[in-house]
Amino acid sequence: MPGVDPLKACLQEYRRRTPASRRIHARARKFLPGGNTRSVVYFSPYPFVMARGRGCWIYDVDGNRYLDFVNNYTSSVHGHAHPRIVAAIKEQLERGWTCAAAIESQHRLAEIICRRFRSVERIRFCNSGTEANMMAIRAARAYTGRDKILKMEGGYHGSYPEVEISARPRPELAGEAESPLSLPDSPGIPKGVAREVLVAPFNNAEAAERIIRQNRRELAAVIVEPMLGIAGQIPPRPGYLQFLREITEANDVLLIFDEVMTARLAVGGAQEFFGVTSDVTTFGKIIGGDLPAGAFGGREEVMELFSPERREFIHHAGTFNGNALAMVAGMATLKLLNATAIDRINRMGEYLAQELKKIFAEADVAARVTGAGSLRHVHFTRGEVVDYRSAMAADEIAARVFFFSLLNEGIFISPRGMFCISTPMERRTADRLVEEAGKIVGVLKSLSKR
Ligand SMILES: Cc1ncc(COP(=O)(O)O)c(C=O)c1O
Secondary structure, three states, rough: OOOOOOOHHHHHHHHHHOOHEEEEEEEEOOOOHHHOOHHHOOOOOOOOOEEEEEEEEEEEEEEEEEEEEEEEHHHHOOOOOOOHHHHHHHHOOHHHHOOOOOOHHHHHHHHHHHHHHHOOOEEEEEHHHHHHHHHHHHHHHHHHHHEEEOOOEOOOOOOOHHHHOOOOOOOOHHOOOOOOOEEEEEOOOHHHHHHHHHEEOOOOOOHHHHHHHOOOOEEEHHHHHHHOOOOOOOOOOOOOOHHHHHHHHOOOOEEEEEEEOOHHHHOOOOHHOOOOOOOOOOHHHHHHHHOOOOOEEEEEHHHHHHOOOOOOOOOOOOOOOOHHHHHHHHHHHHHHOOOHHHHHHHHHHHHHHHHHHHHHHHHHOEEEEEEEEOOEEEEOEEEOOOHHHHOOOHHHHHHHHHHHHHHHOHHHHHHHEEEEEEOOOHHHHHHHHHHHHHHHHHHHHHOOOO
């Protein structure tokens, strides 16, 4: 309709469909700041409130149902309430789920992960991806006796000071693209932290080499997501990860792969998918079967620093580390996520990406679809997306219109454009997304500025 602001129209329809969510959010604001306890799930004017989920569907408190392409930011690889995972959790519940002793399922899940990820010789469990990265960095510092780390601009490794440096900086404040400044992402991060964290643009081998060489005497580790995730599923350029592997080895610096998101790309994770291994790898999301769990593991000589059988060791406690519910849910999840299942969701991700590219190209919408395997992202920009800054060049209004238009038709992707495949999805699930996207390409084209 000429003269109608597409975003306003989408928001009006969203409000009309979600009055109970709106009421609950208003009440929640009295007790939770902004009605929220997990920044990433908030979007304005208010997020819908989920009532339940089953398979690839979720249902909100207003009775709307959505095809869930967010999958709890990729952790729900088998969708919701998968019967085998439910059975594993129920069986454990009957027997109790935590105690201050070793639990056999910890050993079993550790063995499963070590056998899948060939660079992981020893592993430890914690409660989240954030904690896993915290401890992996600690291990690298203890092992090398150095303090600094190098991370990528736009690289997300969780929410604690050391990694909340330049995960989402404002590009206009972040300095030269080749030599990004180390900027705290939010208030409360001590100034000294930024001095210990160096930042490089993703996919830029020369910049990484320069920074590593200049700082080699103080640098403990390079931490990188093999595919930049929250920044927009940006794959590594051919040879980039291999280069990081070689340059870190040559300079005696540890390489940490954050596989919290990418572990689902192959049986052996992104390191198998892209054919490059790390010294230390961090995990979260799928490895605890969608219950709170994280893990970090790697070369025996690094990980043995945690052994309490040593006279001096890295202290790593945690009341809920390796809790039995997450361990059995993780085992059930990884058992289901075999090579056949992974191949199927990866192929579906590829199919969906190709179909979306086709409809955007035919309608001349300024859009790029990035990602690999089952992990994908739509960026509304004409330029190639290879790093954080090229992703930030995308049009935010177009992304918001795309998000709300799909949401109003019962399709849930992330507000910034991320979508991923879960195993209960079928070809027709992917086709629904393409069909709905096809209905709004005209509007998206009218918003395409670049
Ligand atoms: C690549 C990556 N690392 C770390 C994290 C943090 O994990 P958690 O939210 O479990 O702390 C995330 C979360 O999305 C992530 O995507």
